[in-house]
Amino acid sequence: MxxxxxxxxxxxxxxxxPQKVLIDKPLTLACGTVLPTHxxxxxxYGTLNSDKNNAILICHALSGNHHAAGFYEGDxxxxxxxxxxGPGKAIxxxxxxxxxxxxxxxxxxxxxxxxxxxxxxxxxGADFPSLRARDWVESQKLLMExxxxxxWAAVIGGSLGGMQAMRWSLEHPDxxxxxxxxxxxxxxxxxxxAFNEIARRAIKSDPNFCDGNYLQQNRAPLHGLALxxxxxxxxxxxxxxxxxxxxxELASGDFIGSTEDPIEFQIESYLNYQGDKFSSNFDANSYxxxxxxxxxxxxxxEYGNSPVSAFEHAQCNFLLISFSSxxxxxxxxxxxxxxxxxxxxxxxxxxxxxxxxxxxxxxLPNDRYxxxxxxxxxxxxxxxxAA
Amino acid sequence: MNHNFSxxxxxxxxxxxxxxxxxxxxxxxxxxxxxxxxxxxGLEIDSGSIEKCIARGVNVVEQDLNRGLDNFADNSFxxxxxxxxxxxxxxxxLVLDEMLRIGSECIITFPNFGSWRTRAYLAFRxxxxxxxxxxxxxxDTPNIHFFTxxxxxxxxxxxxxxxxxxxxxxxxxxxxxxxxxxxNLFTETAVYHLSR
Numbered sequence: 001m002x003x004x005x006x007x008x009x010x011x012x013x014x015x016x017x018p019q020k021v022l023i024d025k026p027l028t029l030a031c032g033t034v035l036p037t038h039x040x041x042x043x044x045y046g047t048l049n050s051d052k053n054n055a056i057l058i059c060h061a062l063s064g065n066h067h068a069a070g071f072y073e074g075d076x077x078x079x080x081x082x083x084x085x086g087p088g089k090a091i092x093x094x095x096x097x098x099x100x101x102x103x104x105x106x107x108x109x110x111x112x113x114x115x116x117x118x119x120x121x122x123x124x125g126a127d128f129p130s131l132r133a134r135d136w137v138e139s140q141k142l143l144m145e146x147x148x149x150x151x152w153a154a155v156i157g158g159s160l161g162g163m164q165a166m167r168w169s170l171e172h173p174d175x176x177x178x179x180x181x182x183x184x185x186x187x188x189x190x191x192x193x194a195f196n197e198i199a200r201r202a203i204k205s206d207p208n209f210c211d212g213n214y215l216q217q218n219r220a221p222l223h224g225l226a227l228x229x230x231x232x233x234x235x236x237x238x239x240x241x242x243x244x245x246x247x248x249e250l251a252s253g254d255f256i257g258s259t260e261d262p263i264e265f266q267i268e269s270y271l272n273y274q275g276d277k278f279s280s281n282f283d284a285n286s287y288x289x290x291x292x293x294x295x296x297x298x299x300x301x302e303y304g305n306s307p308v309s310a311f312e313h314a315q316c317n318f319l320l321i322s323f324s325s326x327x328x329x330x331x332x333x334x335x336x337x338x339x340x341x342x343x344x345x346x347x348x349x350x351x352x353x354x355x356x357x358x359x360x361x362x363x364l365p366n367d368r369y370x371x372x373x374x375x376x377x378x379x380x381x382x383x384x385x386a387a
Numbered sequence: 388m389n390h391n392f393s394x395x396x397x398x399x400x401x402x403x404x405x406x407x408x409x410x411x412x413x414x415x416x417x418x419x420x421x422x423x424x425x426x427x428x429g430l431e432i433d434s435g436s437i438e439k440c441i442a443r444g445v446n447v448v449e450q451d452l453n454r455g456l457d458n459f460a461d462n463s464f465x466x467x468x469x470x471x472x473x474x475x476x477x478x479x480x481l482v483l484d485e486m487l488r489i490g491s492e493c494i495i496t497f498p499n500f501g502s503w504r505t506r507a508y509l510a511f512r513x514x515x516x517x518x519x520x521x522x523x524x525x526x527d528t529p530n531i532h533f534f535t536x537x538x539x540x541x542x543x544x545x546x547x548x549x550x551x552x553x554x555x556x557x558x559x560x561x562x563x564x565x566x567x568x569x570x571n572l573f574t575e576t577a578v579y580h581l582s583r
Binding site: 319335342343347348371379 | 437441442447448449459463
């Protein structure tokens with residue numbers, strides 16, 4: 001029987017620091033461009049065992065990075081998945097060696113549009129090659145080799161992270177034992193692409209965008225990027241969650257005329273704050289690049305558009321999780337993945353978690369979600385004979 | 388739900404594809420996976436049961452049987468199993484059709500409401516039977532369709548369902564001695580192995 005201590009989420013992993021590695025092997029991207037070398041920033045939590053079979057890869061989504069758990073010196077906020085990664089937590093750093101990498105094309109230290117293009121000596125900017133989810137997988141594979149890991153105990157990701165986990169299962173079927181695919185989809189819907197295009201247009205319409213070459217001119221399309229994020233942010237939340245959190249409460253002014261302050265709803269103030277915060281931390285070209293990567297993702301395109309034919313290549317076990325109020329990648333999308341996996345005869349479990357938090361639920365505390373992940377991964381660890 | 392249906396393993400071929408509708412804690416699937424190497428999947432809606440399945444490594448899919456099974460292709464499973472849940476379905480006859488569409492064979496178990504014990508309960512107490520098997524009050528029971536052995540036999544005949552095997556279970560005396568003579572009176576739980 002499981003010990004009681006595993007039932008309550010334990011403390012954080014504590015202070016962590018990122019590492020940087022120069023991958024000194026050429027990476028041929030799906031678009032044909034070759035990156036002769038590239039840099040990856042990553043964090044690890046826990047210890048790789050002597051059999052080197054207890055490693056878990058965390059795949060981040062659109063705006064994520066390598067800082068998934070723990071705290072940086074002086075920071076009050078932990079990594080983006082600290083609820084689920086740490087000692088005694090669902091993704092247990094006492095049992096697993098957890099690798100969280102910032103992927104290429106992003107803007108947190110790994111090679112991307114803000115890095116220097118060796119051919120020109122200037123920032124890549126808008127010229128950074130177009131990326132696919134498989135490019136992230138191949139780059140992660142090179143990091144795996146660098147860390148001398150032969151097989152992942154699990155590859156785990158939410159949203160775009162789940163897409164990478166699925167791609168891993170098809171591209172390197174013998175390199176992972178489990179794929180945990182959370183709030184994800186085999187491809188984007190027209191509505192998903194529509195929201196991404198609105199976001200991209202918001203960025204490109206900013207006069208400071210300069211056709212993507214804003215860095216050379218010491219400018220930044222902060223306004224457009226904030227707007228893009230505001231649009232995206234609304235699609236990550238549910239109507240109910242917004243209603244509960246903000247309702248029609250006012251941040252300033254009132255309707256009885258007792259103040260000169262302009263009327264501003266709390267949701268306006270919140271969204272503007274989120275947009276501005278995001279645009280000061282993220283790169284506009286990366287946002288365009290990665291939303292395009294999402295749009296282009298289609299798990300079964302090269303398998304005759306048959307998800308079943310695609311998953312026939314997989315060898316790992318799958319855990320699928322969706323959230324009831326997620327309207328970006330709704331439970332139906334996860335059910336489709338599950339159906340295809342069953343038809344392909346693969347081991348799969350699927351659970352639809354009740355939540356009013358929308359797509360963002362995959363990042364937030366939820367008792368059932370936590371138990372599902374814990375139960376699944378505890379069994380994975382038990383089977384590895386990990387500590 | 389306890390399962391004492393180990394004899395149905397004799398009706399399941401080694402290595403076959405199995406779908407268990409309302410799989411509970413997954414114990415039947417776990418047993419058949421280890422004994423018969425089946426490729427099994429369970430459908431379940433109870434979150435506690437789903438967690439147990441995941442913890443023991445049984446493939447479980449959260450799906451409400453009452454919302455249909457049209458995500459499963461014709462003949463995609465060798466055997467579709469449903470233990471003690473048909474009486475809780477909104478349209479048992481349609482579920483039965485679906486099971487026989489998805490699987491080449493079906494195994495169904497259900498509580499026999501025709502047992503003399505439930506008859507006596509209703510006749511002499513004048514109240515809806517609350518028994519060990521049907522342990523709910525009328526207002527909170529998930530069992531919304533009570534039917535008897537004879538009802539089920541008639542349904543199979545009407546819908547041209549082939550009964551490959553039938554087995555009657557009764558543990559109490561004298562039911563255990565008389566169940567095969569008068570199934571409708573002395574069976575507590577009926578088990579059917581069906582095909583089209």
